[in-house]
Amino acid sequence: MSGGMSARSRYLAPAISLGTLAGALAVAQALITTGIISPYIVPLPTDIFASFGRVVVEEGILGRFAVTVGETLAAGILIMLAGIPIGLLLYRFGRLRAAFEPWLAAIAAAPLVLAYPLFLVLFGRSSLTIIVIGFASGVAPVALKTIEGFASTRRVLIDVGRSFRLTPAQEFRQILLPAALPQIFVGLRLGLIFCLINVVGVEFLINLGGLGQLINDLAERYDLPGTYAAICFVVLVSILFFAVLDRGEKWLQRRR
Amino acid sequence: MAATPQVAGGLSAVDVSVWAIRVAGALVLFGVWQGLALSGLFFRDVVPPLQKIAYGLPALFAIGAFYTNLAVTGGELLLALIIGGLAGLVVGLLLGGSQLLSDAYERWLSYLGPTPKIILFPVMIMLFGVGSSSKVAMGAISCFFPIAISVASGVRGVDPTLRRVGRSLQANAWQMFLKIELPAMTAPLVNGFRLGFGIAMIGVLLAETKLSNQGIGFMIINAYTRFDMPQMYALLIVTIAFAAFVNAFAVRMGRGASARGRFEENGMLKCLNRVAKSPPVARFVLRQSAPRPSRSVRVFWFARGRASAGPVRPCVGVLDRNAACGQATRYTGWKTTMQFGWLTLALSPAPDEDALRIEQQIEQVCAAEALGFSGAWLTEHYFTGESVYNDALLFAAALAMRTTRIRIGFAVVQMPFHHPIRLAVQLALLDNLSKGRIDVGIGKGSVYNEYEFVGHGLRSSDSRARTAEAIEVLERAWRETPLVYEGKYFSLRVPELRPRPVQRPGPPIWRSVISPGSFTECGRLGIPILTARLPVDRIKQRWQLYKAGLAEGGHDERTCERLLAQAALWRNVYVAESDAQAEDELSTLLLRTRAHMMHVRGEYNPADFHIDPVMLNPWTDPAVGESDALAFVLATGSLFGSVVRVREQITELRDVGVRHLLCQTGFGDMSHEQNLRSMRRFGEHVMPAFRS
Numbered sequence: 001m002s003g004g005m006s007a008r009s010r011y012l013a014p015a016i017s018l019g020t021l022a023g024a025l026a027v028a029q030a031l032i033t034t035g036i037i038s039p040y041i042v043p044l045p046t047d048i049f050a051s052f053g054r055v056v057v058e059e060g061i062l063g064r065f066a067v068t069v070g071e072t073l074a075a076g077i078l079i080m081l082a083g084i085p086i087g088l089l090l091y092r093f094g095r096l097r098a099a100f101e102p103w104l105a106a107i108a109a110a111p112l113v114l115a116y117p118l119f120l121v122l123f124g125r126s127s128l129t130i131i132v133i134g135f136a137s138g139v140a141p142v143a144l145k146t147i148e149g150f151a152s153t154r155r156v157l158i159d160v161g162r163s164f165r166l167t168p169a170q171e172f173r174q175i176l177l178p179a180a181l182p183q184i185f186v187g188l189r190l191g192l193i194f195c196l197i198n199v200v201g202v203e204f205l206i207n208l209g210g211l212g213q214l215i216n217d218l219a220e221r222y223d224l225p226g227t228y229a230a231i232c233f234v235v236l237v238s239i240l241f242f243a244v245l246d247r248g249e250k251w252l253q254r255r256r
Numbered sequence: 257m258a259a260t261p262q263v264a265g266g267l268s269a270v271d272v273s274v275w276a277i278r279v280a281g282a283l284v285l286f287g288v289w290q291g292l293a294l295s296g297l298f299f300r301d302v303v304p305p306l307q308k309i310a311y312g313l314p315a316l317f318a319i320g321a322f323y324t325n326l327a328v329t330g331g332e333l334l335l336a337l338i339i340g341g342l343a344g345l346v347v348g349l350l351l352g353g354s355q356l357l358s359d360a361y362e363r364w365l366s367y368l369g370p371t372p373k374i375i376l377f378p379v380m381i382m383l384f385g386v387g388s389s390s391k392v393a394m395g396a397i398s399c400f401f402p403i404a405i406s407v408a409s410g411v412r413g414v415d416p417t418l419r420r421v422g423r424s425l426q427a428n429a430w431q432m433f434l435k436i437e438l439p440a441m442t443a444p445l446v447n448g449f450r451l452g453f454g455i456a457m458i459g460v461l462l463a464e465t466k467l468s469n470q471g472i473g474f475m476i477i478n479a480y481t482r483f484d485m486p487q488m489y490a491l492l493i494v495t496i497a498f499a500a501f502v503n504a505f506a507v508r509m510g511r512g513a514s515a516r517g518r519f520e521e522n523g524m525l526k527c528l529n530r531v532a533k534s535p536p537v538a539r540f541v542l543r544q545s546a547p548r549p550s551r552s553v554r555v556f557w558f559a560r561g562r563a564s565a566g567p568v569r570p571c572v573g574v575l576d577r578n579a580a581c582g583q584a585t586r587y588t589g590w591k592t593t594m595q596f597g598w599l600t601l602a603l604s605p606a607p608d609e610d611a612l613r614i615e616q617q618i619e620q621v622c623a624a625e626a627l628g629f630s631g632a633w634l635t636e637h638y639f640t641g642e643s644v645y646n647d648a649l650l651f652a653a654a655l656a657m658r659t660t661r662i663r664i665g666f667a668v669v670q671m672p673f674h675h676p677i678r679l680a681v682q683l684a685l686l687d688n689l690s691k692g693r694i695d696v697g698i699g700k701g702s703v704y705n706e707y708e709f710v711g712h713g714l715r716s717s718d719s720r721a722r723t724a725e726a727i728e729v730l731e732r733a734w735r736e737t738p739l740v741y742e743g744k745y746f747s748l749r750v751p752e753l754r755p756r757p758v759q760r761p762g763p764p765i766w767r768s769v770i771s772p773g774s775f776t777e778c779g780r781l782g783i784p785i786l787t788a789r790l791p792v793d794r795i796k797q798r799w800q801l802y803k804a805g806l807a808e809g810g811h812d813e814r815t816c817e818r819l820l821a822q823a824a825l826w827r828n829v830y831v832a833e834s835d836a837q838a839e840d841e842l843s844t845l846l847l848r849t850r851a852h853m854m855h856v857r858g859e860y861n862p863a864d865f866h867i868d869p870v871m872l873n874p875w876t877d878p879a880v881g882e883s884d885a886l887a888f889v890l891a892t893g894s895l896f897g898s899v900v901r902v903r904e905q906i907t908e909l910r911d912v913g914v915r916h917l918l919c920q921t922g923f924g925d926m927s928h929e930q931n932l933r934s935m936r937r938f939g940e941h942v943m944p945a946f947r948s
Contacts, residue, residue: 012356012359012360013356013359013360014360016356016357016360016361017360017361017363017364020360020361040382041382041383042382042383095273095274095277096277098274098277099274099275099277099278099281100277100278100281103278103281106500109454109499109500109503110496110499110500111454111457111458111461111495111496111499112496113458113462114458114461114462114465114473114476114492114495114496115492115496116465117465117476117477117479117480117488118488118489118492120480121302121480121483121485121488122298122302122303193370196372197370197371197372198372200372200375201372201374201375201462204372204374204375204377204466205374205462205465205466212372212375215375215378216378218378219378219381224382227378227379228379231375231376231378231379234371234372234375235368235371238367238370238371238372239367239368239371242367242370243367
């Protein structure tokens with residue numbers, strides 16, 4: 001489908017894409033300078049660009065970035081430590097799986113972040129709350145994908161292992177785990193994405209911590225160009241994060 | 257759903273134990289909760305005992321403000337879904353419909369989609385104020401992305417067959433969208449809205465918790481500030497349960513839709529059925545869209561094959577008996593799709609069976625039409641039951657009356673056995689009967705079956721010269737009025753050839769080519785080509801020769817493109833349940849066919865006749881043993897196996913440039929049913945993979 005990208009569209013598409021962006025910015029700039037859109041609602045794109053430096057230097061954006069990434073990674077590690085064993089447990093015991101897999105799917109689909117006030121009450125207004133919410137939003141997909149990974153191990157591989165009289169531990173290490181890894185990585189990628197979204201979102205909502213708080217802070221100070229610049233920064237960071245995860249997953253798959 | 261090896265034994269016992277585990281799990285959770293609540297480890301009501309939570313729910317339902325706030329949030333959510341959904345739908349349709357737009361913009365969607373939308377809330381407040389509008393905007397932005405992404409991929413996932421059906425019925429853009437694309441993409445659409453709903457709900461409610469004085473989100477955060485834990489729990493339970501309910505409902509709907517949308521099994525029939533059920537298009541009076549005024553109105557209807565109780569067949573026809581109607585059935589879409597022609601070389605094993613076999617051949621052609629083959633190609637052989645109808649032209653007339661869309665081709669007319677003028681007249685009539693669906697492959701007669709010449713009172717020694725002259729007469733007969741011809745074999749004067757063929761100047765004349773030189777020659781002259789058993793590794797080179805010839809001939813780009821796409825390769829095709837089954841069954845059939853061929857040639861060819869050694873290969877050389885012959889024909893001229901394997905083999909051919917495949921699906925005295933089964937597997941599961 002998208003595999004056969006013609007030579008024309010290989011150059012034309014990015015040109016259109018960038019052109020649209022540049023065009024939209026130029027139109028916005030024109031509309032605001034002529035006063036059709038109030039600069040107190042949407043700041044000039046040039047002002048937004050100009051305030052990037054200020055936001056980076058004065059607001060300590062790199063430190064905040066580190067906080068957000070730290071929270072995400074902490075939650076990510078918890079997700080890995082809990083999600084994979086849960087998945088493995090449910091895979092090993094078929095009845096447990098039959099009983100609880102639908103529950104996991106329900107948790108994965110539930111809008112858990114809405115319960116952030118509850119987590120605030122339980123864990124206080126601290127980084128811990130943010131990490132727990134990040135964890136809660138990412139653990140179910142990892143567990144589900146882990147089950148899927150193990151369960152989709154080709155029967156013939158397991159039989160081959162049996163014919164070599166592998167012990168259960170050997171069978172796990174040499175057959176089940178390698179077969180399940182790709183799916184587990186897919187799960188981890190999803191889990192980390194959900195995790196980051198919720199971490200930033202909750203930072204913004206409870207005005208605590210890293211990048212999310214910065215946006216809230218700047219908005220409350222009515223620093224419009226700064227707010228827009230910070231939002232752009234967060235969007236860029238998220239895109240970078242997704243791209244890195246995407247690449248990482250592909251790289252791991254190739255290495256196998 | 258999860259049948260792992262451990263889950264064995266009676267099903268009901270398993271169900272019971274699963275439920276027991278669930279109940280036990282729930283009890284453990286509740287127990288732990290209650291224990292924590294009563295332990296005094298947590299501050300006051302942070303972890304309230306279960307009974308307090310249980311009382312909280314009815315208490316919540318008793319508050320009047322709950323319903324006002326519910327209405328506010330519900331309204332915001334609905335509006336957000338409508339706005340974001342419509343925007344997502346439009347954008348998705350645009351992106352899905354255009355590769356260029358998709359390349360340019362879809363990356364934005366997939367990257368921006370998962371970013372945390374709530375951070376845009378300050379912007380929304382500035383744009384839309386602190387009231388409901390900013391919440392609606394949050395919800396709309398949130399749900400726009402998953403809906404647009406799902407719709408775009410849904411549009412791309414619509415089976416190209418369905419679109420082709422729509423196009424061949426000349427549905428206008430709106431009918432195409434409403435009757436074909438929309439139903440076919442119901443599943444991704446429902447899924448997109450399901451995801452969109454969940455995310456819009458999060459967007460709206462979070463925005464309400466952040467800055468608002470009404471709505472469920474406001475109630476939640478308010479309960480938090482008042483430290484009214486039971487109410488907060490009740491609100492969260494209600495909200496999450498509502499989300500779960502909508503989600504489950506949408507999943508079920510999506511499943512229903514995808515079950516309904518599974519078109520592969522019945523191909524276009526289902527789609528056509530749906531089109532037929534709805535009155536505006538029921539008789540499908542499809543105006544010939546511009547540029548020509550609607551003189552030729554197309555209609556379509558359903559018919560059941562007369563002899564078989566088989567499936568309903570969609571039929572397309574032209575109401576107006578206008579010469580231009582023929583144009584409508586011209587090939588379309590040569591450029592992007594791979595075309596599959598169906599070819600018959602059926603053998604009737606005994607004179608008693610001839611009548612039945614002929615009737616079955618007609619049914620096979622009707623089936624080929626219903627399965628979406630682009631052409632039915634008839635071979636011509638005499639005297640042994642091979643090509644059971646023998647007279648391909650008369651047989652084609654019958655087919656012209658029984659089919660409506662499929663083109664009817666000859667692969668090939670044995671020219672020495674036909675007087676060129678008589679042939680020109682017959683083909684012209686056929687072209688009228690079929691409304692311009694005739695293709696004429698021409699050959700100089702069999703190089704193996706000399707008995708066919710002898711039976712017509714001829715010998716093959718002068719067949720080349722005779723054929724060359726006859727082709728000239730045939731082509732000129734459709735062009736020149738009057739035609740005066742003086743040749744070695746034919747001297748004649750024709751005042752005017754009537755009836756005039758529908759296709760101008762006449763039905764396309766195809767040449768059967770084997771030697772490298774003839775590829776170049778046909779390319780130079782701009783003649784469409786048919787080629788038989790050619791090993792894969794030689795196809796590319798021969799196609800290059802044809803291309804070089806086309807370039808040399810100085811044809812315009814469109815003609816070159818069309819001729820290259822039309823260049824047809826003949827293959828044996830047999831699709832079975834498994835690769836092994838296919839190989840076994842096809843081998844048996846091929847060997848029986850070869851035995852028949854060798855027998856009749858040995859028996860009937862005159863003693864002084866020797867096959868030109870150039871034309872001998874392991875399959876046609878009687879000196880080669882059966883196993884070598886079989887190995888040769890399986891390797892160089894046959895596509896066989898399970899659906900998956902045949903797809904691979906066709907991919908291989910497509911990759912070397914073949915875009916038109918003539919599929920011989922019947923071999924020797926193969927039974928009608930076996931042939932139909934294989935055709936069906938091929939038509940329903942292999943062909944659709946090569947239509948885009």
